[in-house]
Amino acid sequence: MRATASAVKQVALARGLALHQPERLQPDDAARLVAIQADALVVAAYGLILPQAVLQAARHGAWNIHASLLPRWRGAAPIQRALLAGDSETGISIMQMDAGLDTGPVLSQQSIPISPRDDAASLHDKLAALGAEMMAAALVDIGAGRAQPRAQPAEGATYARKIDKREALIDWRRPAAEIERAVRAFNPFPGASTRLDDETVKLWRASLAAGTGLPGEILQAGPELVVACGEGALALGELQRSGGKRIDAAAFLRGRPLAPGARFR
Secondary structure (H helix, E strand, C coil): CCCCCCHHHHHHHHCCCCCCCCCCCCHHHHHHHHHHCCCCEEEECCCCCCCHHHHCCCCCCEEEEECCCCCCCEECCHHHHHHHHCCCEEEEEEEECCCCCCCCCEEEEEEEECCCCCCHHHHHHHHHHHHHHHHHHHHHHHHHCCCCCECCCCCCCCEECCCCHHHHECCCCCEHHHHHHHHHHCCCCCCEEEEECCEEEEEEEEEEECCCCCCCEEEEECCCEEEECCECEEEEEEEEECCCCCEEHHHHHHHCCCCECEECC
């Protein structure tokens, strides 16, 4: 929970490179980018739309590392939306930026499978490493004049809207498979959550289990913690009470004894 410099910032400072870190891109900031006269601009995980003057500032244009197989999951949260939707694969698209939201022509793409155990954190790390390799290769082609980006197809476009914390509140009336995906999609942020009496509990790991009951009903409270859903059930593997640490189900039950028939809300 401490502010930490990104890897890019740490390298820039270590090498004595100029570093500018505006909270919002104001006209003066855009003018500074234009004045640099860069060969190319590289954008990764930047949450704002760049003005046209910035997109045109570099001789070879502005290029984005986008964490999806465009045109699927344009927008702010492609990793989480792919997990929530139950996609079997995702990937990286190296895209030339235009005035639209992730609508520019694509230079290169590479897919990776989504493992049944992947959460947003593990998938992010895989895609970050892949994106760095692909962008390094793309810059060689861009600088050599070999880059030939292609327009995105009109079919298959979907929008990955920004994650709202309210989405992370578990609705136990939903099928167990959907809730399990939500637990993975919202790990590490904002964390899937539920209510137990008057306390908020976050769920960090869960797996599909057998059982039926009222949505949110605890079916088994030792050694596993199994909860009924709208369809099927979930075994909760890692939980966190308010103000506490992440702990496994056995430790959770030692600190908060429960009995079958109690309900998460």
